[in-house]
Amino acid sequence: MFKSSLLMDLIRGMKYLHNHDIAHGRLKSRNCVVDGRFVLKVTDYGYNDILIAQGIDNDHEKPEELLWTAPELLRSSSRRRKGTFAGDVYSFAIIVQEVISRSAPFCSLDMPPKEIISKVKEPPPLCRPVVSLDEAPLDVIQVMKQGWSEEPDKRPSFEEIFKQFKNITKGKKTNIIDSMLRMLEQYSSNLEDLIRERTEELEVERQKTDNLVAQMLPRSVAQALKTGKPVKPEHFNEVTLYFSDIVGFTTISALSDPIEVVDLLNDLYTCFDAIIGLHDVYKVETIGDAYMVASGVPNRNGKRHAAEMANMSLDILHCIGTFKMRHMPELRVRIRIGLHSGPVVAGVVGLTMPRYCLFGDTVNTASRMESTGLPYRIHINQSTVDVLNSLKMGYKIQSRGMTELKGKGIENTYWLVGREDFDKPLPIPPDTQGGSNHGIGLDEIPPDRRQKFLERQKKMG
The missing domain is CATH 1.20.5 (Single alpha-helices involved in coiled-coils or other helix-helix interfaces)
Incomplete structure (x- = not known):
């Protein structure tokens, strides 16, 4: 684009001079100047007229000053003084070679200027610069070679050169x-x-x-942390908490490779996560096989927290009834679920990996409801029963009787067994068909892993 712009400016300048019947006579790259706007301008035209008017002889110019001079002008000093249009075209062709190759005229010949001038002046053979076809478009090289033709009549005029260059640049602005x-x-x-x-x-x-x-983290908490605001602990008068645990998880871990345990928990909790997304609940955390969920915190929802948690628990119990481990599909996965309603305090703990945590006796009680529950059972406390009954949504609740809760004493607890409009099948609790409540029986372990379990038990004493 730079080369094209400079050459186009030169062509316009010479076309203007020739249209006004002015032959330059001394055209060379040394009198083509570029201004601050990168526009090429032609100088020194009319210089020969001054020399002729002053009677100054310029026949003894140095050979390096004549490299742009046409052969017919080299042979006649009188014609060289006046200059010709065809001679200007030859000079232009030599300048094109300089622009294309970005080097001096006839640089490829590796000869002194005096010898070059002698060969140009007296052919044959014809002496011209050598330009590679890879250095410029073929159309430009053709115009250049036409311009330095040995016969002046065969050289194109600047009007013709201008048209050819416009075709080469496809009419685009080249400034x-x-x-x-x-x-x-x-x-x-x-x-x-x-x-x-x-x-x-x-x-x-x-x-x-x-x-x-x-x-x-809850969105409100995350937004506060992103803006650098402190997150103050908040008190909630009544929420419902969910705890669940896998029955015999220690035994399952002993029978499984580490990657199989990870796959089990990932598959199970992916299933649980899909369920909790359908309810107004917040997943607090998972620790190993323990799964903790809350409703009514961080977003208060009136008395609905108990119903949301009860509905979620029934859906999870239905899901676990059909869940199978990839590496031990014949061994059924059973969970215990515990619910409890009451007040909590919620806040963010820690600066590195901050966690949204719940504190209060309600958390401890909910955990005890889970640990004292039974497989495939939803164990609920009196506080949750009272809230569910007040909602009058048709929850089916059975009394378990007096149950000892570690650190809490003996309390009357209940089983949530369904809802009037809940028609999804639930797994049958093993306490009605035999089996262990807090572990896995030896007869349940797959034969190919049973020996591994027995050897482990023997090592433990």
Whole structure:
């Protein structure tokens, strides 16, 4: 683009001179100057007229000054003083070679200027610069070779050269500044599109990050932490908590490889996570095989917290009834579920990996409800029963009787066994068909893993 712009300016300048019947006579790259706007301008035209008017002889010019001079002018000093249109075209062709190869005239010949001038002046053989076809478009090289033709009549005029160059550039503006401005405009437009595209990508990534943080912390808490605001502990008058545990998880872990345990928990909790997304609940945390969920915190929902938790527990119990381990599909996975309603205090603990934690006696009691429960059973306390009964949504509750809760004494507890409009099948609790309440019986262990279990028990004493 730079080369094309400079040559086009030179062609326009020489076309203007020839149209005004002025032959330059001394055209060479040394009198082509470039201004601050990168526009090429032709100088020294009319210089020969001054020399002729002053009677100054210029026959003794140095050979390096004559490299741009046409052969017919080298042979006649009188014609060289006046200059010719065809001679200017030859000089232009030599300048084209300089621009294309970005080197001095006849540089490829590796001869002194005096010898070059002698060969140009007295052919054969014809002496011209050598230009590789790879250095410029073929059309430009053809114009250049036509311009330095040995016969002046076969050289094109600058009017013809101008038309040929317009065809080569396909009519595009070739001024460097115009091209730079056009490039800047295009770059600015592309930059706006790029910024818009990057902003959209950033927004997508930000939403992903926000969603990920929202899964780890409540949205209100996450927003406060992002803005640097302190998160004050908050008291909730009444919430319902859910705890669940896998029966015989220690035995299952002993019978499984570490990766199999990870796959088991991942499959199980992925199933649970899908269920809790259908209810107004908040997953507090998982520790090993323990799963803790709350309703009514961090978003208060009136008395609905007990119903949301009861509905979620029934859905989870239905899900666990059909769940199978990948590595031991014949061994059924049983869980104990415990619910309790009461007041809690919630707050963020820690600066590194901050956790949203619940504190209070309600948390301890809910944990005890789970640990004293039975497999495939939803164990609930009197406080949760009272809230469910007040909602009058048709929950089916059976009395378990007096149950000792560690650290709490003996209390009357209940089983949640269904809801009037809940028609999903639930697994049969093993306490009605035999089996262990807090472990896995030897006869339940798959034969191929039973020996491994017995050897482990023998080592433990």
